[in-house]
Amino acid sequence: MNEFVLPPIDYAALAPILIMMGAAVIGVLVEAFVPRRLRHPVQLPLALLALLAALTMVVLNADKRVITIGVIAIDGPTLFLQGAILVLAAMALLLVGERAIERGGAFVAQAAITADSPDDRRQAERAGGAGEVYPLVTFAVGGMLIFVSANDLLTMFIALEVFSLPLYLLCALARRRRLLSQEAAMKYFLLGAYASAFFLFGLAMIYGFTAGLGDRAAGVDFATIHAAVTTSTASPVLLFAGMALVAIGLLFKAAAAPFHVWTPDVYQGAPTPVTGFMAACTKVAAFGALLRVFHVAFEGARWDFTPVLGAVAVLTMLVGAVFAVTQTDIKRLLAYSSIANAGYLLVGVLAPGRDGLSGTMFYLVAYGFTVLAAFAVVTLVRDADGEATHLSRWAGLGRRSPLYASVFTFILLAFAGIPLTSGFTSKFAVFGPALAGGQTWLVIAGVLTSMVLAFPYLRVVVMMWLSEPGDSTPTVTVPGGLTSAALVIGVLATLVLGVAPAPLLDLATGAADFVR
């Protein structure tokens, strides 16, 4: 009789994940048992504290390189990306927790109550807005932490679901323009479900492919896949099909064309703090998984996937840049810009070796800070009906509130890749290794689309500064402490990573080694 042996578990290595999941469960309990009035004051510190504790554990684990219980790989990239997700999530949480801009925050507590109705006001006053968002965000962060550390495709799939489901819900929680928000959530959910199905199907095919390996049991952990890819003599049809389907699932989350169509609608419809959270953290998680899958599991098939992924990258950059030009809504514009940035990140994924890996990780962090700051400004520009996102409404903002217009100009210049901002250093960090790795065509496509993309950014700058303010120019609400903190962190990070990127680059370079 076989004795069931418990696999050795490295609890310290798993601590960040466990902390986040535990905090999420506690958050649910708080929602159930703590009086309404106290929920917000309890939930926000709880979530922030959990992020801080998890970050501390990540830092303490800094030198760990293990694969624990066979499915979670704790190595340089994992720790770097987990740290990035935690820091960016903390920033996003500050935006989520902001109550000073609008009473009750950006979230609705009950879908049946219309915004600004007496019921709504009463509720906002008594309850301090919806409290469910905190456990939802915490769950999502926990899922992302697993996603970037998953060492087999099945764990990766579960993590994908764990962080996707809370995101679908979060998208539907907007207090204003609720139909738009619910529509966005529906779209995101349906398309996300398809993508998950693709991923699962691909997983099954990969499993079938690894079964052809004689001396080793079939499996979907990355070591087995790697061995199968390099040594298997079976027909590669299953491998290619599986690889493509898995890639579709991941590229969907990364918002790469042609799997990007959800992005503008969801970015526009979701409550702006959630949009920021998705643009920063989901991107890190999705690209973390892409890096691991393609650098570890499928590394032996580099020659096979590079042209296809390269084409996807070029298409993504093109779609993002060209469609950004025609946008009239700031959130949709930022959505297309985020698609284009996914393209630049793919260039980094395809750049071989440590430099490509560290460059991509650097890009993820730099972009996350900037995009969160951008959405923080979007939450501030409002009128009586909530955020004024139509671009024509931003005309003359530079006169009304020079400070925030300057901040947003700086952010846009960073997106456009002007030197002395993180936008420039991060572009260099991915284009340099890509060119060194012989991917000249990707770099040229990247540079050309950057030129196109500069135009929409510049148009916003022109709107803000060079146009005269009209009657409908909204005012900028003075932000509460939380949003201010997030904004300051984001802008400072954008500046510092542009002027002195060396420390973070060192960190990324030191972390650029997967355990296999």
Added chain:
Amino acid sequence: MSDFPFLSVLTVAPLVGAVVVALLPRSRPTLAKQVALGWSLLVLALSVVMWVTFQVGGDRFQFRESYPWIPNWGVNFTFAADGIALVMLMLIAVLVPLVILASWHDAESSKRSVPVYFALLLVLECTMIGVFAAADVFLFYVFFEVMLVPMYFLIGSYGGHQRQYAAVKFFLYSLVGGLFMLAAVIGLWVVGGKTFDWVALSQVDISTGAERWLFLGFFIAFAIKAPFFPFHTWLPDAGGAAPAGAAALLVGVLDKVGTFGILRYCLPLFPDAAQWFAPWALALAVIGIIYAALLAVGQNDLKRLVSYTSIAHFGFIGVGIFAFTTQAGTGAVLYMVNHGLATGLLFLVVGMLIARRGSALVSDFGGAGKLVPVLAGVLFFAGLASLALPGTAPFVSEFLVLIGTFTVNKPVAVIATLGIILAAAYVLWMVQRTTQGTLNPALTEIDGMKRDLNLREKVVVAPLIALIVLLGFYPKPVTDVINPAIQATMQDVGRTDPAPSVDTVQEATR
């Protein structure tokens, strides 16, 4: 004293000044102007000390400083100046205080913050000095791009008609060029073994194909910046819309970054490609001379007219660079300086005229010399300098370019000479229609036209006139500094002068 870190201090000083000026209260515009002027004079004084310290005939690159910046990519804050950079730095230091003085009342008419205008001018000075002082390709690129930002706001916020359109066009054109260069910079970094140091990169052997592509990446950026035909269309718009002071800096200095970049980067780093592309570059330059001059003749807007004359002059500079002889090269660099002085003066004077009339159209003037004789006289002088009349500084440089080119490429020199005739046409006709002839009765009703140059304006134009005349008769101090640098550049390209031309250059410079 030569250990003093001149270049980094010169770069940082205007930035500090800009911060100080920007922080001054909006309600005290005069104080902001005075501080800005004082600060730019300080920079000028430091530059003069640097000029004196520079050892003519010493090392090619002097005042070298280097501090690590991003070690992961081999990026350093490396500053160094050769003769070419030195004269350009001097030009900037001279022009900026004059422009600040000339723009004394420009910002008030725009309803926007006055201190910010002067702060932007100082930021612009910082980036301009940085771009000429950088000896690290990455650092050069950073300044090259960042330079756009203050200029964009100067045009867009403080400009005249169509300022939005002009500002965006300027920014996009330059950014597109800059991104081509970025691709080439990354490429150079990869083939050069991941270093950005200019000296190290100039030793690298690059395969012919890669060299040509990299050359092209840099050249497009510089050709847009300079601008050469057919990349020139942004300049008349930007020059026409910018406030006169900013326009003087735009055409006088900013555009020189293009020609300077070709001399410093395209030629020494990619010598074979430079020779391979030279016929094409010469063709563009010659077309630019003739085409822009013809367009200048037809302009009715004074600032656009001056912008077109500049494009024609940049054609001459381009010819001088790609002729690959020492005297043509020296002529080209000298032209960069003289053009900065002459066109800077022309822009400033035209700006004074426009400010008085409230219109930039040539047809709105006529016989203005009867009302403002001194201003008309200065305009006439600036025009003559611009058409390179013997005795003014541009003549020396134009002559050097033409003889230097004639020794190696007669057709180009002959066609370029036609440009001189056209120059006479556009300058003299413009002067005739604005200040000479019968008095336009409408002018007498405008109060502004009754005031001739005041003391402040005289102080602005006097040093420029003096320099133009001085360098017209005695260019030796400048050519002495330029010559070794040009000789070194020609050595990098691997071209030697044809034997008889050596006497010619000495005669011309003496």
